[in-house]
Amino acid sequence: MKFDQVRLHAVAVTLPSEVVTSDDIESRLEPLYSRLKLPSGRLEGMSGIRSRRVWPPGTLPSGPSIRSGNAVIEAAGIDRDRIGCLIHASVCRDFLEPATASKVHHGLGLSDDCWVYDVSNACLGMLNGAIQIASLIQTGAIAAGIVVGTENSRPLLDQTIQVLNEDQSLTRQSVKPAFASLTIGSGSCAWLLTHRDPKIAGRLTHAGADFLAAAAAARTEFHDLCRSDQDSAGASMQPVMDTDSERLLHEGIETGAVAFERFLTESGWDRGAIDQSICHQVGGRHRTMMLERLGLPPDRDHLTFPWTGNTGSVALPITLADAAHRGVLRPDDQIALLGIGSGINSVMLALRWADVAIVGDFPRSPDRDD
Numbered sequence: 001m002k003f004d005q006v007r008l009h010a011v012a013v014t015l016p017s018e019v020v021t022s023d024d025i026e027s028r029l030e031p032l033y034s035r036l037k038l039p040s041g042r043l044e045g046m047s048g049i050r051s052r053r054v055w056p057p058g059t060l061p062s063g064p065s066i067r068s069g070n071a072v073i074e075a076a077g078i079d080r081d082r083i084g085c086l087i088h089a090s091v092c093r094d095f096l097e098p099a100t101a102s103k104v105h106h107g108l109g110l111s112d113d114c115w116v117y118d119v120s121n122a123c124l125g126m127l128n129g130a131i132q133i134a135s136l137i138q139t140g141a142i143a144a145g146i147v148v149g150t151e152n153s154r155p156l157l158d159q160t161i162q163v164l165n166e167d168q169s170l171t172r173q174s175v176k177p178a179f180a181s182l183t184i185g186s187g188s189c190a191w192l193l194t195h196r197d198p199k200i201a202g203r204l205t206h207a208g209a210d211f212l213a214a215a216a217a218a219r220t221e222f223h224d225l226c227r228s229d230q231d232s233a234g235a236s237m238q239p240v241m242d243t244d245s246e247r248l249l250h251e252g253i254e255t256g257a258v259a260f261e262r263f264l265t266e267s268g269w270d271r272g273a274i275d276q277s278i279c280h281q282v283g284g285r286h287r288t289m290m291l292e293r294l295g296l297p298p299d300r301d302h303l304t305f306p307w308t309g310n311t312g313s314v315a316l317p318i319t320l321a322d323a324a325h326r327g328v329l330r331p332d333d334q335i336a337l338l339g340i341g342s343g344i345n346s347v348m349l350a351l352r353w354a355d356v357a358i359v360g361d362f363p364r365s366p367d368r369d370d
Contacts, residue, residue, distance in 0.1 A: 001215070002266060006134040007196050007208030008351060009078075009144075011321040012071035013360030014064045014188040015308070016053040025157070025182055031165045036172050043182055048284025052185030052309025054154040061092045061150035062100050064188035066107035068360070069148050072190040073108065075357035077205040080108070083192075084142025085115040085133050089125035090149030090313045093118060104148060115142070122341035123280065125149055125313035126189065127349060131214045133193045143200045148190035151312040156184055183283060185309025189317040189360075209335075210352040213266040217259035217346045219251065249286055252340045253293050256280070259346035260294050263336065267350040271295050275333040276353075278323065280340040281305040281315035290338070302328065313341075324358045331355070 022044040026033060033040070044050055055064065065088060073080060086108070088101035099118040110116075115136070119129045129147035136142045160181040164170065194201040194208060264270065277296050279287050281304055291298050302323040304315070311318060316339055323329050330353065337349040 001131065001135070002213050003134050003138050003211050005196050006137045006211040007194055007354075008191060008211050008356060009194045009201075009204055009206060009208035010072045010076040010192040010357035010359070011317065011324070012068045012075060012190045013318050013321045013362065014068045014071070014150075015318075015361040016055045016186050018054050018056070019051050020054055020157070021051045022047070022049055025161065028161050029164060032170070032175070035168075036170070036175065038172070043179075046179070046283075046285075047183045048306055049183050049309050050306050052153060052183070052311075054157065054186050055152050057154065059152055059154075060094045061088075061090060061152055061188075062094050062103040062107065064150040065090075065100070065104045065148045065190070068150070068188045068190035069104060069108045069146055071359050072146060072148075072192045072357075075205065075359040076192050076194075077203070078144060078192065078194070079202050081111045082143045082202050083110050083114060083146055085136055085145035086110055087117060087119050087129035087132060087145070087147045088149060089119040089129035089147050090151050091120060091122060091125065092150060092152045092312075093120070108146075115145075119147075121313075121345065122343055123282075123312050123315065124339050124341035124345055124347045126191070126317050127337065127339045127347040130191055130193060130211075130349070131347070134211050134214070137193060137195050143202070144192065144194040146190055146192050148188070149313045150188035151184075151186055151314055153184040153186045153309065153311075156181055180310075183310045185311045187308060187311040187314045187318050189314040189321065191317060206357045207355040209354045209356050211349070212352055213263070213268075213350040215259055215262035215266045215348050217255055217262060219255045219258070219344050249289070252280075252344050252346075253286070253290050255344045255346045256290055256338060256340050257293050259348050260338070263348040263350065267336075269334060269336075269350065273334055274336045275300065276323070276329060277301045277336045277338060278316055278319050279303070279338045281308075281319055282310045290340075294338070296336075321358050321360065322362060324353075324356060325362045329353045
């Protein structure tokens with residue numbers, strides 16, 4: 001897919017203030033670690049994740065999503081009536097029905113002729129939502145749209161720790177599928193996409209980055225490698241994940257390699273034309289192997305997972321905002337966003353960077369290297 005009428009105008013990030021380190025989690029898992037004689041430091045050593053953040057107990061995704069949505073609107077200075085689509089795109093949501101987007105739309109005070117719905121596709125929801133909004137803008141159906149999501153890791157972390165400590169049948173081998181659940185973090189992010197013509201989008205505070213192209217690959221024969229609980233009426237809704245991490249790692253990278261070749265074709269770039277990249281934010285080993293497989297240099301790639309954990313659908317969008325906030329994205333940089341999600345699916349986006357409004361929470365915490 002190619003675009004020539006769409007810009008990423010503004011990005012807003014909302015992060016929780018409470019930090020949970022990998023050492024904190026291992027302390028809570030002391031009964032399991034003692035029984036199985038697991039070495040301390042295992043969680044950080046295997047994932048490269050030192051800490052993650054969690055929302056206060058009882059937080060619903062719509063709350064931070066409304067905060068992120070309002071922040072991105074205010075940063076852009078856009079007339080709310082010009083926003084023609086609102087997509088809530090995280091894994092986490094308030095209800096089975098109605099769409100969480102309905103509550104967020106109401107909280108943002110958007111118009112009644114706005115398209116309002118949820119999109120869910122594991123770690124790819126935000127990217128899928130952005131592509132849908134870009135397509136509506138490209139065809140002239142809308143002037144602007146917001147994709148927003150909030151991931152809430154606290155219920156998953158708490159439930160996983162409880163199950164691991166209580167299940168006396170677990171062995172060093174059988175505990176492995178639960179490992180990924182302990183890397184999950186919380187966060188919220190909103191993107192505002194607009195038509196590039198100011199006569200259509202209205203007067204805005206920034207020029208925005210060019211939203212150029214998108215590509216995807218689906219290898220759904222591997223859909224069962226990472227699963228959470230049932231999401232249907234009457235289900236127990238206990239959020240415990242079962243992940244074949246090793247196989248998911250390798251098959252995910254191969255799926256990304258297929259998508260990347262399509263991405264190069266759609267964008268018209270070769271590898272040397274990519275100035276900056278943002279890889280899927282799941283952990284250190286995955287990032288190293290993925291960049292090596294794609295033939296991209298790690299010194300031009302950016303990461304947040306060591307201090308945010310794996311924040312699912314908002315991980316890559318938050319990392320883009322963090323890189324911009326730190327001033328490492330330069331005007332006219334060609335940026336590759338390299339998304340992968342369980343399913344297995346891959347979505348990749350091409351941006352040409354420019355003047356984008358970046359607002360939100362970017363704490364300088366001691367668990368960061370930069």
